[in-house]
Amino acid sequence: MTTTLNHPAAAAGKSRTPIIERLNIVTAFALGAISAFVVWRLALQFLPADTEVRLFTREDKITLLSMIAWFVGFMTGIGALIAPFRWVMGKDLSHDENMFLAGKDMGIKRYFRYTTDHKVVGIQYLIITMVIFGIGGILAMLIRANLGTPEGGLIHPQAYNSIVGTHGIIMIVGTIIMVTGPIGNFIMPIMIGARDMAFPRLNALSFWLIVAAAIPLIWAQFIGGISTGWSAYNPLAGQAPLGMNGYIMFICIFALSTMVAGANITTTVVRMRAKGMTWNRTPIFIYGVVASVALALPAFPVFFLSQVMSGMDRALDTSFYNTAGGGSGWLYENLFWIMGHPEVYVILIPAVAALMEMAPVFTRRPLFSFNVAVMGIAGISGLSILVWAHHMYISGWAPLLNAPFMLTTELISIPTGMLFLVLVGTLWRGRLWMTMPTLSIFALLWNFMIGGITGIYLSDVPADAFLHGSMYVTAHFHYTLMGAGLTGALASLVYWFPKMTGRMFDKKLSWISFWMVQVGFNVTFGGMFIVGLQGQPRRVEAYAALFNRGNLITSIGAAVIMSGMLVLLYGVISSWRHGVVAPMNPWHAKTLEWTVANPIPLENFAVLPVVTSDPYGYGKEKK
Amino acid sequence: MTDLMPPTKNKWWKHPDVKKTFIFWLIFTPAIGIFGTQFHVLSMPDPASEVMGGVIGLMRLFTWAASPVAALVFAICATAITSPRHYGDNPPADADHQISNSPRANALWIVISAVMCLFALVVGLIVLQKDGDALHEAGAINVNVTGQQWAWNYDYANGARSEVLYLPVDVPVIFHITSKDVKHSFWVVEMGIKMDANPGYTTEAAVTPNKIGVFNVRCAELCGLLHAYMQNKVHVVSKADYEKWLADRSALEARS
Numbered sequence: 001m002t003t004t005l006n007h008p009a010a011a012a013g014k015s016r017t018p019i020i021e022r023l024n025i026v027t028a029f030a031l032g033a034i035s036a037f038v039v040w041r042l043a044l045q046f047l048p049a050d051t052e053v054r055l056f057t058r059e060d061k062i063t064l065l066s067m068i069a070w071f072v073g074f075m076t077g078i079g080a081l082i083a084p085f086r087w088v089m090g091k092d093l094s095h096d097e098n099m100f101l102a103g104k105d106m107g108i109k110r111y112f113r114y115t116t117d118h119k120v121v122g123i124q125y126l127i128i129t130m131v132i133f134g135i136g137g138i139l140a141m142l143i144r145a146n147l148g149t150p151e152g153g154l155i156h157p158q159a160y161n162s163i164v165g166t167h168g169i170i171m172i173v174g175t176i177i178m179v180t181g182p183i184g185n186f187i188m189p190i191m192i193g194a195r196d197m198a199f200p201r202l203n204a205l206s207f208w209l210i211v212a213a214a215i216p217l218i219w220a221q222f223i224g225g226i227s228t229g230w231s232a233y234n235p236l237a238g239q240a241p242l243g244m245n246g247y248i249m250f251i252c253i254f255a256l257s258t259m260v261a262g263a264n265i266t267t268t269v270v271r272m273r274a275k276g277m278t279w280n281r282t283p284i285f286i287y288g289v290v291a292s293v294a295l296a297l298p299a300f301p302v303f304f305l306s307q308v309m310s311g312m313d314r315a316l317d318t319s320f321y322n323t324a325g326g327g328s329g330w331l332y333e334n335l336f337w338i339m340g341h342p343e344v345y346v347i348l349i350p351a352v353a354a355l356m357e358m359a360p361v362f363t364r365r366p367l368f369s370f371n372v373a374v375m376g377i378a379g380i381s382g383l384s385i386l387v388w389a390h391h392m393y394i395s396g397w398a399p400l401l402n403a404p405f406m407l408t409t410e411l412i413s414i415p416t417g418m419l420f421l422v423l424v425g426t427l428w429r430g431r432l433w434m435t436m437p438t439l440s441i442f443a444l445l446w447n448f449m450i451g452g453i454t455g456i457y458l459s460d461v462p463a464d465a466f467l468h469g470s471m472y473v474t475a476h477f478h479y480t481l482m483g484a485g486l487t488g489a490l491a492s493l494v495y496w497f498p499k500m501t502g503r504m505f506d507k508k509l510s511w512i513s514f515w516m517v518q519v520g521f522n523v524t525f526g527g528m529f530i531v532g533l534q535g536q537p538r539r540v541e542a543y544a545a546l547f548n549r550g551n552l553i554t555s556i557g558a559a560v561i562m563s564g565m566l567v568l569l570y571g572v573i574s575s576w577r578h579g580v581v582a583p584m585n586p587w588h589a590k591t592l593e594w595t596v597a598n599p600i601p602l603e604n605f606a607v608l609p610v611v612t613s614d615p616y617g618y619g620k621e622k623k
Numbered sequence: 624m625t626d627l628m629p630p631t632k633n634k635w636w637k638h639p640d641v642k643k644t645f646i647f648w649l650i651f652t653p654a655i656g657i658f659g660t661q662f663h664v665l666s667m668p669d670p671a672s673e674v675m676g677g678v679i680g681l682m683r684l685f686t687w688a689a690s691p692v693a694a695l696v697f698a699i700c701a702t703a704i705t706s707p708r709h710y711g712d713n714p715p716a717d718a719d720h721q722i723s724n725s726p727r728a729n730a731l732w733i734v735i736s737a738v739m740c741l742f743a744l745v746v747g748l749i750v751l752q753k754d755g756d757a758l759h760e761a762g763a764i765n766v767n768v769t770g771q772q773w774a775w776n777y778d779y780a781n782g783a784r785s786e787v788l789y790l791p792v793d794v795p796v797i798f799h800i801t802s803k804d805v806k807h808s809f810w811v812v813e814m815g816i817k818m819d820a821n822p823g824y825t826t827e828a829a830v831t832p833n834k835i836g837v838f839n840v841r842c843a844e845l846c847g848l849l850h851a852y853m854q855n856k857v858h859v860v861s862k863a864d865y866e867k868w869l870a871d872r873s874a875l876e877a878r879s
Contacts, residue, residue, distance in 0.1 A: 152851070157848050157849060157851070158848055161845070161847075161848070161850075227847070227848075228845065229845045233805075233806055233844070233845070235804070235805050235806070235822060236805040236806065236845070236846060236847060239804075239805065239847070323821075323822050323823030323824070324822075324823065328823075328824075329806055329821060329822070330821070330824075363703075363718060364714060364715060364716070364717040364718045365717065365718035365720065365721060365722075366721060366722075366723035367723065368722065368723065368724070368725075369723075369724050369725070369728075369729055370723070370724075371724070372729050394808065394817050394818055394819055395819045395821070395826075396800075396818055396819050396821060396824065396826030396827075399755075402751065403748060403751060406744065406747055406748075406751075407744055410740050410743050410744050410747075411740060413736060413739070413740050413743075414733065414736045414737055414740055417692075417732065417733075417736040418732070418733070420696055421728070421729065421732045424695075424696055424699040424700065425722070425725070425728065427699060427700065427703040428640070428699060428702075428703070428720075428722070429640055429706075429718065429720040429722070430703065430718045430720075431707070431709060431715045431716065431717070431718040431719075432703060432704070432706065432707075432708045432709060433709045433711075433714050433715055434708050434709065434710050442700055442704065445696055445697075445700055446697070446700075449693050449696055449697070453659075453685075453686075453689045453693065456685055456689065456743055457681075457682055457685055459743075459747075460681060460685070460743065460746075460747040460750075461747060461751050462674070462677060462678055462681060462747065462750040462751055462754055462815075463678050463681050463682055463685075463747075465674075465678070465754075465815060465816055465817045465818075466667075466675065466678045466812075466815045466816075466817065468808075468817055468843065469808050469810065469817065469843030469844055470843065507712075529662075529666075530662075530666045533662075533663060533666035533667045534666055534667070534668065535668055535810075535812040535813075535839065535841065537810070537841050537842065537843045537850075537851075538843075538845070539845040539850065540850060540851035541851045542851045542852070543851070544839075586712075587714065588713075588714045616723070618717045618718065618721075619717030619718055619719065619721050
């Protein structure tokens, strides 16, 4: 790929293309692969043979070192180090170089570079989210295929366990970034009336870290896979094959990305809102995004740490999690769920907040009880860091703590109820404008109600003693993360599609895919509730004949979901290429992102806007 | 943002939407309650212990408690979706009703959800306390449960050892559970008890089987390659049969 560009600095008599213009995704992959290979070869040559009883120690060291080398090589090759290096040398980037980094006049190429424009980063996030859901969906179909008959056996158990684990972790990552990535980066700065994010280079960094993280995960599939489920409990992870190192590296790099994005988005919202946009006039979606990324800030460093310790146990023979060496598997469980429970709200809150943002638009009336909505989001965020051990009721770690954790968990139903109140209050006596996002509000209330009530059963310690570790749990969290979370994300895609691509999303396709996905979803996980109640454990590759009927229902439903998602994919591609050209404000909404022209100019606003009211004043002028 | 209840003297409950919602609510509440409880009862295995009976009772109770709330949300949804709808590419006129807040509705909603929450907590605590007391039952038999990839082993007080669990009916039993390798989870499905088997630690669970029959033990924590097959049966037999089995078993153990 040639990278010469006609921008002023290059034209002004420099004979050689500056290095900043040579770097792109190709150099990144090349440098990453080369450094991984070199380090792998050196490690193979010079690392001493194992003297200890641990079997994989040397191989673990080699694998981890190669993966770290890949990471460093990739980030260097994409250009993440140029600006810090220049800064250390005492020469900051020039204006032209900054404009180049922002992707000025660069066309399609800017999507393959370390581009700092938040709109480019938003589109990059959108594409990678779709790729993740595509792969995760295919893995889900493989799981359902294997569970088509009670005997299983279509896929080798080791590969099956790895598919389950990979499906789990990449869907978790996909759902974490599905709203705050594409919408949070593309729309959020415009919505608050800013020209870009607070730290544009960190924004590019957070995206390219995810690309860098993806490779160790793919790599892992070829060296034994992730046969531990997404939670990768120790000591099982300690005896898992080399693929576990890929999981460890993936999590560490992804956690870095989340922390960087969290700091960036939080700072942007706190510091860069338009003049007059007081907290009372800030759209509720912004609260959702900030709550989500701010929750990730305490949660993901813990995840990072838990995996560093897991890697050290494997490669350096430490024993953080090894009982025989003085450690404990319970330590891992605690660290994992201290991340894991805030993390589900990291996924859920922005999706619900996005639908709260759309509700006034499609009912043509003000948002009901804005203050209660803010209180609900804040309450969930606060409580969610105090509930982690409800995943450990039956671990035997601390039976006396079960009652307090049951208390905090059930308390979360109060702020969650507030979100329901805001949505039904907004539907109340509104004038419904039927679109796919409108339908999604109803779908969210339906799915989230089922997910929420089943959550109450699970939060109850005696009931959990029966339900824990069964398919019931799997169905429950799919109802919350997919039934509520993904529903909100798909509605966001359709709602903001005109602003992100300049074209309307095909209405008919959005409706068809909506009904297929929602009906298929309820069939799939309705069936899964049944087998869970009957007593089928999670993550099994074969099951008793008793569970046959429920599994059959689930497999049929899964096929319907996949078909619906393919319709949606076709809708995205066809609408993006030749959909109806969108007007500036197709939904006649009142938030700031609809006041900028299509296509959006590089720094969004020529003159920064001044906000004088909240964005929900529908019907006010008539009075 | 103030209370924007209509300033007229019209009673709010006379509005047609309120009546419609109320009728929907009257229909939905029993529908959800009956469907939810039937769904659970028909799907869950017949209880083989009081603990399991308690779990099923809890889930029925919670379902009935939740059904009016769920029914209210769904009734408002149904009212909204059955009101005049607007299709088309341009928005309808703004709604004529502009409630942007209602302190009374907010307060009522929060108080009710807090009461429901308290109710769930208290019920849960009562059952939890009862289950916890079973760990101190006098006259209970003790069984050591050891999980390993991918089988369960049971050791009895008199030295008997078995790969299949035998228990006497109506006698309290306390399991002392541990693991030899990775984490497993000991789940006696029809008795409604589950406890993780952790390497290096012993955890405890107690139950009193109250039905003669053959029931299932399954591992409920992913433990590697053959996790799906890490299951066997528990035979609950009469006290006399149990004593006989135990004597045979320990004699067998002594010989080998």
